[in-house]
Amino acid sequence: MRLGLRLLRTGGRRAWTAVGLVGAAVAVGTMLLAVALGAVHGWDEREARTGWRDGDPRAVGTPAAGVRVDHDVVGGRPVQVVDLVDPRPGAAPPPGFDRMPAPGQVWVSPELAGLIATTPADELAARFPAPPAGVIGEAGLRAPGELVAVAGRAGPVEDAAPVGDFATTTSGTLELYRQLTYVAVTLMVFPVLSLLGASARLTAARRTERLATLRLLGASTAQVTAVAVTETTAVAAAAALVGVAAEWLLAPALAGIPLAGSGWFAGDLRPAPVVVIGIVLGVALLATAAALGGMREVVVGPLGVVRRQRPGAARLVRLLAVVAGVTVFVVANRTRGAAGTITGLVFGIGILALFATVLLLGPLVVRIVGRGLVRSARSPARLLAGRRLLDDPRGAFRPLAGLTLAVFVAGFLAPLTATVGGSTGADDVTLRVRPGGAEPAAVAAAARERLDALGIAAQVSAGRDGALVVPDPGVARDSVRTALAPVAQGTAVVTARESEVVAIGLATDLVTGATVVLVATFLVAATSAGTSAAGRVLDQRRTLRHLVLAGTPVAVLDAARRAETVRPLVVNGAIALVLGLLCASPFATAATALAPTALLVLGGVLVVGVVLVLAASSASRPLLRSVTAGGSRED
Amino acid sequence: MTRPVLRGIGLTHRYGATTVLCDAEIAVHPGEVVAVTGPSGSGKSTLLHCLAGILVPTEGQVWLGADRIEGWSESRRTALRGARLGFVFQSGHLLPELPAVENVALPLMLGGVRRVEAVRRAAEWFAPLGLDGLQERRPGQLSGGQEQRVAIARALVTEPEVVFADEPTGALDTGTGHRLMDLLAALVARTGAGLVVVTHDAEVAARCHRTVALRDGRTASGVRS
Numbered sequence: 001m002r003l004g005l006r007l008l009r010t011g012g013r014r015a016w017t018a019v020g021l022v023g024a025a026v027a028v029g030t031m032l033l034a035v036a037l038g039a040v041h042g043w044d045e046r047e048a049r050t051g052w053r054d055g056d057p058r059a060v061g062t063p064a065a066g067v068r069v070d071h072d073v074v075g076g077r078p079v080q081v082v083d084l085v086d087p088r089p090g091a092a093p094p095p096g097f098d099r100m101p102a103p104g105q106v107w108v109s110p111e112l113a114g115l116i117a118t119t120p121a122d123e124l125a126a127r128f129p130a131p132p133a134g135v136i137g138e139a140g141l142r143a144p145g146e147l148v149a150v151a152g153r154a155g156p157v158e159d160a161a162p163v164g165d166f167a168t169t170t171s172g173t174l175e176l177y178r179q180l181t182y183v184a185v186t187l188m189v190f191p192v193l194s195l196l197g198a199s200a201r202l203t204a205a206r207r208t209e210r211l212a213t214l215r216l217l218g219a220s221t222a223q224v225t226a227v228a229v230t231e232t233t234a235v236a237a238a239a240a241l242v243g244v245a246a247e248w249l250l251a252p253a254l255a256g257i258p259l260a261g262s263g264w265f266a267g268d269l270r271p272a273p274v275v276v277i278g279i280v281l282g283v284a285l286l287a288t289a290a291a292l293g294g295m296r297e298v299v300v301g302p303l304g305v306v307r308r309q310r311p312g313a314a315r316l317v318r319l320l321a322v323v324a325g326v327t328v329f330v331v332a333n334r335t336r337g338a339a340g341t342i343t344g345l346v347f348g349i350g351i352l353a354l355f356a357t358v359l360l361l362g363p364l365v366v367r368i369v370g371r372g373l374v375r376s377a378r379s380p381a382r383l384l385a386g387r388r389l390l391d392d393p394r395g396a397f398r399p400l401a402g403l404t405l406a407v408f409v410a411g412f413l414a415p416l417t418a419t420v421g422g423s424t425g426a427d428d429v430t431l432r433v434r435p436g437g438a439e440p441a442a443v444a445a446a447a448r449e450r451l452d453a454l455g456i457a458a459q460v461s462a463g464r465d466g467a468l469v470v471p472d473p474g475v476a477r478d479s480v481r482t483a484l485a486p487v488a489q490g491t492a493v494v495t496a497r498e499s500e501v502v503a504i505g506l507a508t509d510l511v512t513g514a515t516v517v518l519v520a521t522f523l524v525a526a527t528s529a530g531t532s533a534a535g536r537v538l539d540q541r542r543t544l545r546h547l548v549l550a551g552t553p554v555a556v557l558d559a560a561r562r563a564e565t566v567r568p569l570v571v572n573g574a575i576a577l578v579l580g581l582l583c584a585s586p587f588a589t590a591a592t593a594l595a596p597t598a599l600l601v602l603g604g605v606l607v608v609g610v611v612l613v614l615a616a617s618s619a620s621r622p623l624l625r626s627v628t629a630g631g632s633r634e635d
Numbered sequence: 636m637t638r639p640v641l642r643g644i645g646l647t648h649r650y651g652a653t654t655v656l657c658d659a660e661i662a663v664h665p666g667e668v669v670a671v672t673g674p675s676g677s678g679k680s681t682l683l684h685c686l687a688g689i690l691v692p693t694e695g696q697v698w699l700g701a702d703r704i705e706g707w708s709e710s711r712r713t714a715l716r717g718a719r720l721g722f723v724f725q726s727g728h729l730l731p732e733l734p735a736v737e738n739v740a741l742p743l744m745l746g747g748v749r750r751v752e753a754v755r756r757a758a759e760w761f762a763p764l765g766l767d768g769l770q771e772r773r774p775g776q777l778s779g780g781q782e783q784r785v786a787i788a789r790a791l792v793t794e795p796e797v798v799f800a801d802e803p804t805g806a807l808d809t810g811t812g813h814r815l816m817d818l819l820a821a822l823v824a825r826t827g828a829g830l831v832v833v834t835h836d837a838e839v840a841a842r843c844h845r846t847v848a849l850r851d852g853r854t855a856s857g858v859r860s
């Protein structure tokens with residue numbers, strides 16, 4: 001083991017380049033894994049901080065208080081307004097409060113306190129029954145910039161739900177977000193794992209040569225294996241630490257991505273220490289397993305003779321597995337409705353089955369494309385590309401697996417974003433005053449009187465359940481809201497569109513989430529393509545150098561590399577796209593899949609992704625030029 | 636005496652302050668087999684690289700037939716190597732994915748010959764090299780000697796003017812190595828190409844027509860065997 005580390009340390013520039021490639025790929029993969037698990041941690045933390053006002057509060061035992069949640073707006077930003085009705089004396093206050101707000105008291109978040117201090121009173125402060133009695137601490141906020149007011153009130157208050165314990169886990173909107181995050185994690189985990197596995201097998205040839213020397217010196221197979229595995233495991237573990245550290249540093253930037261109405265505390269997006277240790281150990285173990293798998297591909301005999309085994313062919317029997325994968329998806333999807341609380345899990349199994357299908361089918365497609373290329377090849381570049389694909393379809397598919405899975409994810413998410421991303425079309429002009437229980441005509445009269453008294457110009461009429469107010473041009477909407485607060489009796493004065501803040505937020509959040517997942521999967525794909533292409537150049541550097549010495553233009557080798565990437569990618573991408581759309585079919589109709597938004601999202605994502613991956617793959621060109629330069633015996 | 640097919644005149648090459656080749660002279664005639672010998676670090680490989688247009692010498696001239704090539708551009712020299720020179724390296728350096736016959740056909744295809752024709756012409760080299768029946772084998776399925784003979788076929792298939800062999804028997808046992816050298820010399824004699832063999836092995840050098848010995852970058856002698 002010590003020898004393995006020593007060989008790693010003293011391996012020279014080329015060895016370090018190879019180590020750098022493996023390390024970069026593992027670090028990126030680990031970072032994304034940590035981001036995904038950080039998101040899950042974020043929901044847990046948010047639930048602990050604000051679950052009592054974000055979920056569906058349910059009383060367990062004696063209620064601590066009644067809770068009614070409303071959404072107001074100031075300066076175009078949503079403000080959560082929570083009524084805490086008849087708090088039970090002696091009950092523990094909510095997280096972030098040092099005491100229970102008494103009826104008539106208002107507690108606000110630091111950001112809202114700042115706004116109240118800097119905004120004219122008739123646009124904001126006058127909406128509340130009293131000046132802020134306290135500021136909510138970090139432990140009671142979703143994010144540093146959250147706007148929230150918690151007002152203690154004496155009951156009864158219509159629609160107030162009893163809360164048993166402010167620290168009690170609740171389900172509701174947060175749970176929905178958590179389930180969606182699990183789906184996103186599932187979508188990302190497979191490409192990330194495939195990247196980690198592929199990177200651990202990178203530069204196998206370099207290792208093999210050194211192992212052959214050790215074998216010649218009398219090392220046993222076990223010793224040789226230990227040396228190989230030590231190197232990969234050490235590099236993977238170090239790179240995993242770098243990846244986790246990168247996620248730690250990236251957390252403040254990620255915290256700016258708003259989900260469920262607000263951003264995050266950076267600390268909440270960093271996975272717990274136990275999870276971090278688990279990630280690093282898991283990645284190191286995975287790398288070890290992949291390295292052991294890679295060693296099986298070469299046999300190092302006792303005389304140090306390295307015989308390249310014929311790589312495993314991609315057999316047609318894989319088609320059976322494909323049929324099985326699609327069947328599992330169909331069955332999982334059919335039973336989804338009856339699965340109750342484990343709906344997400346059952347559907348997740350279906351998605352995983354299709355993921356596995358894509359991965360199983362890939363090498364078979366590569367083999368078929370390779371055969372076609374060999375049959376029709378007229379140029380050396382296409383012959384080389386075809387032979388390489390045919391010779392090792394599984395190895396050739398490895399760098400493409402990331403993008404294929406990314407295309408699958410794009411096919412799955414694009415129609416969904418079109419389904420949920422559409423505008424609700426709700427009115428965003430008329431403010432509604434709905435105190436509840438009052439006659440609409442009376443509410444309208446009170447509103448008109450109040451506005452006239454304050455000299456605010458607006459058209460007021462009676463609606464179905466209250467007054468409808470359209471401010472005249474030039475009148476600040478926030479002034480109208482604030483002026484009408486006494487009439488609204490604690491309910492928010494907002495437009496129909498503003499009142500749908502949760503529903504609209506969910507739709508926007510799904511698009512945001514889908515974009516984050518797509519960016520992440522394409523990042524994985526590009527890293528995978530780039531490092532694999534570079535690893536292949538390093539592995540074959542001697543042969544490539546001698547070909548160039550013997551007069552083969554580097555351009556021919558480059559064209560072969562391009563052909564062996566692009567052709568199978570196009571075919572595999574098309575298949576993955578179809579399977580991705582199949583996966584989305586339970587949620588989106590064919591019409592939404594073909595809607596302009598969906599096609600635009602899908603097309604844009606595919607073009608950007610493919611260009612990114614091809615660019616990453618082309619990044620190995622300077623390396624190709626570097627290794628093919630120099631004499632025949634240099635190394 | 637025929638005109639030399641390859642000439643190096645006053646070849647000097649420096650890497651920074653280190654002179655690895657100093658005023659070296661060499662001439663190779665059609666059908667002639669010339670051994671370049673010398674201890675490690677004497678400049679053998681540098682001389683071969685300068686003669687083959689892989690390196691541009693710091694000083695001196697390289698003539699291939701009537702063409703003076705050391706001033707040519709990199710791409711022109713690469714094309715020249717593909718079309719007019721052949722190479723045999725210490726170990727075959729065949730492309731592992733290609734069957735033997737396609738490895739041999741590759742230089743022809745690079746030269747613009749159609750694939751069917753290139754494979755047909757490549758296959759013709761298998762019988763004279765004792766490789767009959769091995770056309771469809773992959774390099775991994777061949778012995779070291781067989782692999783090296785395929786490499787010889789690949790070097791000769793374009794009917795080059797000069798073949799460079801860098802330690803061609805270095806990875807083979809003595810018997811196989813000597814048989815291979817004899818075969819290479821016979822084939823070169825048949826095609827009329829010149830053959831430059833860089834070797835450490837005195838017995839290999841003894842099988843050549845002439846030896847150019849290098850010591851500290853200088854050509855010391857030219858002995859007709």
